[in-house]
Amino acid sequence: MWYPDEGLVRFVARYLSRRIGVDSYEKKRSTQRILDAGCGHGRHIVFLAEQHFNVYGIDQSTHALGMASSWLAKRGLKASLNVGDVTRLPFRDGTFDVVISYGVMDHLKPDQASDAIEEIRRILTDGGYLYVTLRSAEDCEYGRGKRVARNTFTLQTGYEKGLVQHFYNWEEASELLRRFKLFDVECHDERFPSSFGIDKAYQQSSKGVKGRIDLSSLDLDMKYSRWHIAAEKE
């Protein structure tokens, strides 16, 4: 939880700003403001603020925002942190050039996720970018907890107890983002043996790596699977 996700790092390096030195960046487009919708304790806010972006974060958890605030302060970085709900964003139309949202939409019921995506679209500039991740229906935890709707479960144990978890197949993911133009889509699979348990070491296998190595001889019985989608507001 203390590192930015590598999919997000790739998105930033590919489309926003590539790091070319200790504190030098090659901007790929003019980006005035970035919002992290459901920023949590701020791992992506810190990563973006280090790169001199004008970063905003919003989350419903004051506890998580407190952690983000102290992390930023300790690093001498600045960002605007807001308590709020991603389905009712307190920003004017067209405020942000980029919105990122990692691991948030899949913790909402599908109708709430639709509201949140519509809100994000509203606060993006025309041509603005959205980077969003969604837990995939291929994930090994599909079915864990109490089923509350199609592909939707309430988690009963662990650190996410009580949260809703929706697992997206491609049909649903593309429907959720139908008003955007998708320009980069990946499904990342992380494979690891169940003996490692959650949040410990795992062997990662991206789509590309899977094509080159034979995983069948390894005892990698667990698989986390997540869509990483970059999209443009048309």
Ligand SMILES: C[S@@+](CC[C@H](N)C(=O)[O-])C[C@H]1O[C@@H](n2cnc3c(N)ncnc32)[C@H](O)[C@@H]1O
């Ligand atoms: C799995 S965490 C991900 C945090 C962060 N994006 C990251 O990648 O580290 C999900 C976050 O979404 C927030 N969240 C869930 N529903 C929300 C809502 N309706 N409005 C705002 N934040 C929400 C939670 O408080 C939590 O911080």
